[in-house]
Amino acid sequence: MTRVTSFNLFQCSECGQRHVLPNYGSVSGYIPRDFNVSSDSLRVCQRCSSKKPLRNFIPLGVIYKPERDSTPKFLRKIRKILDKNYKGEEPYPSELYPDLDIKPFDAAEYFPPSVMKYYETYGGYPNWYVELRAAQIKER
Numbered sequence: 001m002t003r004v005t006s007f008n009l010f011q012c013s014e015c016g017q018r019h020v021l022p023n024y025g026s027v028s029g030y031i032p033r034d035f036n037v038s039s040d041s042l043r044v045c046q047r048c049s050s051k052k053p054l055r056n057f058i059p060l061g062v063i064y065k066p067e068r069d070s071t072p073k074f075l076r077k078i079r080k081i082l083d084k085n086y087k088g089e090e091p092y093p094s095e096l097y098p099d100l101d102i103k104p105f106d107a108a109e110y111f112p113p114s115v116m117k118y119y120e121t122y123g124g125y126p127n128w129y130v131e132l133r134a135a136q137i138k139e140r
Contacts, residue, residue, distance in 0.1 A: 006064045007093040010057040010100055017047035019100035020063065020093045021054075046098040046105040046132060057100065066090035095126045107133040 005025035011018050044051045069089040071079055079086050098105065110129065111119070119125045125133075 004065065006062050009060040009063050009093075009097070010054075011060055012045040012048060012050065013052075013056055013058055014050050015045060015048040017045055018060065018097045019043075019046065019057070020097045021100045022094075023062070041102075043100045043102060044104050046101060047135070049104045051104075054100075063093045066092065096128070098128055098132065105132050105136065107136055 003025045004022040006023045007020040008023060009018060009020055040053050040055070042051055043054050043057065045057075066089070069076070076088060080088060098110075107129070124130075
């Protein structure tokens, strides 16, 4: 099973869009296309579509995967009312920022169909995806 342990956070030097690039703790079954990342590997900004080597993106640090909330979903609202310090489950880094990909952003192809179905069924796409999709539609 392929396991992501953390994410490197990068910022585009041209438009300021932040991106994440996964760090893998273990890989088995198949090797992800972004497994071997060198500073010379070409990446594409998902906002401005500029293609440049990874070293031309500004590194902002590492974001670790958040711990999963073990509270059952039906109890989270009650816990939030009773416990003033409870903030709910922390968002996953890929929910906050797009992946630093090797191809330009295309709203129709970014998520696999199963993920798109999940977002449509259970509560909306990430904010960054909605913004980039709206900008892409506006450009056409």
